[in-house]
Amino acid sequence: MxxxxxxxxxxxxxxGTAMGNLLRCFWQPFALASELPGADCDPLRVRLLGEDLVGFRDTSGAVGLIESKVKAVTYPGQERGGVLWAYLGSAKDIPRMPxxxxxxxxxxxxxxxxxxxxxxxxxxxxxxxxxxxxxxxxxxxxxxxxxxxxxxxxxxxxxxxxxxxxxxxxxxxxxxxxxxxxxxxxxxxxxxxxxxxxxxxxxxxxxxxxxxxxxxxxxxxxxxxxxxxxxxxxxxxxxxxxxxxxxxxxxxxxxxxxxxxxxxxxxxxxxxxxxxxxxxxxxxxxxxxxxxxxxxxxxxxxxxxxxxxxxxxxxxxxxxxxxxxxxxxxxxxxxxxxxxxxxxxxxxxxxxxxxxxxxxxxxxxxxxxxxxxxxxx
Ligand SMILES: [Fe+2]
CATH class of the missing domain: 3.90.380.10 (Naphthalene 1,2-dioxygenase Alpha Subunit; Chain A, domain 1)
Incomplete structure (x- = not known):
C-alpha cells in the first residue's frame, strides 16, 4: 500500500513534477523509426511526459523534437534499434544511450x-x-x-x-x-x-x-x-x-x-x-x-x-x-x-x-x- x-x-x-524530473534524466523511446522515415520527412506530433512536441528529421537525417508553445526549446533525439528516442532533461548533462x-x-x-x-x-x-x-x-x-x-x-x-x-x-x-x-x-x-x-x-x-x-x-x-x-x-x-x-x-x-x-x-x-x-x-x-x-x-x-x-x-x-x-x-x-x-x-x-x-x-x-x-x- x-x-x-x-x-x-x-x-x-x-x-516540473518529481517523477517527471526523474524520467527526464533518461532517454525515452517515443516512436518507431518508420514514423519519421527519412531526412526532411513530414514532422510528427508527439505527446511525451505531458508535453506537446513536434518530432522531425533534419536534412542530415538527425532526429530532434521541438517544444514551441512554452519554452521554445529543441530536445535531442536519436534512432537506435528501429526506435526513436528523446532526451527531455538538462541540455548541460546529456547521458549516453543505454x-x-x-x-x-x-x-x-x-x-x-x-x-x-x-x-x-x-x-x-x-x-x-x-x-x-x-x-x-x-x-x-x-x-x-x-x-x-x-x-x-x-x-x-x-x-x-x-x-x-x-x-x-x-x-x-x-x-x-x-x-x-x-x-x-x-x-x-x-x-x-x-x-x-x-x-x-x-x-x-x-x-x-x-x-x-x-x-x-x-x-x-x-x-x-x-x-x-x-x-x-x-x-x-x-x-x-x-x-x-x-x-x-x-x-x-x-x-x-x-x-x-x-x-x-x-x-x-x-x-x-x-x-x-x-x-x-x-x-x-x-x-x-x-x-x-x-x-x-x-x-x-x-x-x-x-x-x-x-x-x-x-x-x-x-x-x-x-x-x-x-x-x-x-x-x-x-x-x-x-x-x-x-x-x-x-x-x-x-x-x-x-x-x-x-x-x-x-x-x-x-x-x-x-x-x-x-x-x-
Ligand atoms: Fe502478463
Whole structure:
C-alpha cells in the first residue's frame, strides 16, 4: 500500500513534477523509426511526459523534437534499434544511450512494436515485473491451432501451473534490479524466472535460454496514457519466419494495433473482444485472445491512475514493492538532494538479458543464471 502522497509522486510525470524530473534524466523511446522515415520527412506530433512536441528529421537525417508553445526549446533525439528516442532533461548533462542488446543487432534479428495504452505507465511496469499473475491470467490459452502457431499459454512449463505461489527474490544492480521468481520443479530442482527491471520503465520478460528475448518499455504520454514498446530479438541470428508468424498471431506479448494511431484493435471500447462462451468453457482463463491483450484488460480496467492507498499486497508482490521502492528512492534523492539517478549513467550495464531456467536446488539463482543473463552484442 502506498500513501496518497507516494502514489502521486510515482504517477505524475508532467514538467516540473518529481517523477517527471526523474524520467527526464533518461532517454525515452517515443516512436518507431518508420514514423519519421527519412531526412526532411513530414514532422510528427508527439505527446511525451505531458508535453506537446513536434518530432522531425533534419536534412542530415538527425532526429530532434521541438517544444514551441512554452519554452521554445529543441530536445535531442536519436534512432537506435528501429526506435526513436528523446532526451527531455538538462541540455548541460546529456547521458549516453543505454546499450541494450537489441539496439545493436541487425534489423532482421529483431521485431519492434508500439501500442498505446490508456492508463498510467506504472500499472504496466507493475504487470511486467510480476511473475505470479502468469500462473493465473495467462494460464490457459485456447486459440485454435493454425498453421503451426502455438498458443504460448498452452505450452507454459508445467511448473507454472503446478506451483502458483512463486517465492520472489530481488537483487539491486547497476541498472535497476534482478528479480528471481522461484517455483518448485522436480524434487531436487527449482524453476526460476529471472526478470530484469531496468530504470526507469524497462523490463525483460523471462524466456527459455536460447529462445528470442523480449524487452518492454512504458513511456508516459501523460499521467493517464502511455506508449508501450515491445521488442523481441535473437542475439545470434535473424528471426525465423515461424517466429515472426508466431509474433503476428498476436497471441503473445506483441499486440495488433491500428497502423496509424497505434491503438490496439482489441481495447476497452470493444471489451477486448472477450469471448464469454470460450471463457465459460474453461479452455481459456479470460476469453481474451492474446497475452498482451489480457494484460491490457487488467491494467486499463484498474482505472486511469490506480489508487494504491486501497490495495492489499502480499508476499507474491515483493517485486512490485521493490520496483516502486527504487523509483521512490530515486525520485526523492533527485527532488530533495539534486542527485541524478546512478542508473542513467550506467549505459554499459544495460547489456543484459532475462532467462527462465531450471537449476539444482543448492545452486544460488543469480550464480546459476549468471551466464544466461549476459548480453553478448
Ligand atoms: Fe502478463
Amino acid at each position: 502506498l500513501s496518497r502522497e507516494e502514489n502521486a509522486l510515482l504517477t505524475r510525470v508532467g514538467p 546499450e541494450l542488446e537489441w539496439t545493436h543487432v541487425a534489423a532482421s534479428q529483431r521485431y519492434v512494436s508500439k501500442r498505446i495504452q490508456v492508463c498510467n505507465y506504472l500499472q504496466n511496469v507493475e504487470g511486467e515485473v510480476d511473475s505470479s499473475h502468469v500462473s493465473f491470467l495467462h494460464s490457459k490459452g485456447a486459440a485454435p491451432d493454425a498453421a503451426g502457431i502455438q498458443d504460448l499459454r498452452s505450452t507454459l512449463p508445467d511448473y507454472m501451473a503446478r506451483d502458483r505461489a512463486p517465492r520472489f527474490f530481488v537483487l539491486p544492480t547497476e541498472y535497476g534490479m534482478l528479480i528471481g521468481a522461484r517455483r518448485n520443479a522436480e524434487d531436487d530442482s527449482y524453476y526460476w524466472r529471472v526478470t530484469q527491471f531496468l530504470m526507469p520503465t524497462y523490463t525483460m520478460i523471462p524466456v527459455p535460454v536460447g529462445a528470442p528475448v523480449s524487452f518492454t518499455a512504458a513511456t508516459p504520454i501523460d499521467d493517464e496514457s502511455m506508449m508501450g514498446f515491445t521488442v523481441t530479438w535473437h542475439p545470434d541470428r535473424p528471426l525465423r519466419e515461424d517466429e515472426i508468424a508466431q509474433i503476428e498471431s498476436w497471441l503473445g506479448v506483441h499486440t495488433e494495433v491500428d497502423p496509424v494511431s497505434f491503438n490496439p484493435l482489441r481495447n476497452k471500447s470493444n471489451d477486448y473482444l472477450i469471448d464469454r462462451a470460450l471463457q465459460r468453457s474453461g479452455r481459456s482463463y479470460t476469453g481474451i485472445r492474446g497475452i498482451r491483450e489480457e494484460d491490457l484488460a487488467v491494467q486499463e480496467s484498474m482505472g486511469l491512475i490506480f489508487d494504491r492507498t486501497i490495495e492489499h499486497l502480499g508476499s507474491s508482490d515483493l517485486a512490485v514493492i521493490a520496483m516502486r521502492r527504487r523509483l521512490l528512492e530515486a525520485v526523492r534523492a533527485l527532488a530533495e538532494r539534486g542527485e541524478t539517478p546512478y542508473e542513467s549513467r550506467m549505459a554499459d550495464a544495460y547489456r543484459v538479458r532475462s532467462a527462465a531456467l531450471v537449476l539444482p536446488r543448492e545452486v544460488a539463482w543469480n550464480e546459476g543464471a549468471a551466464e544466461a543473463l549476459v548480453a553478448t552484442m
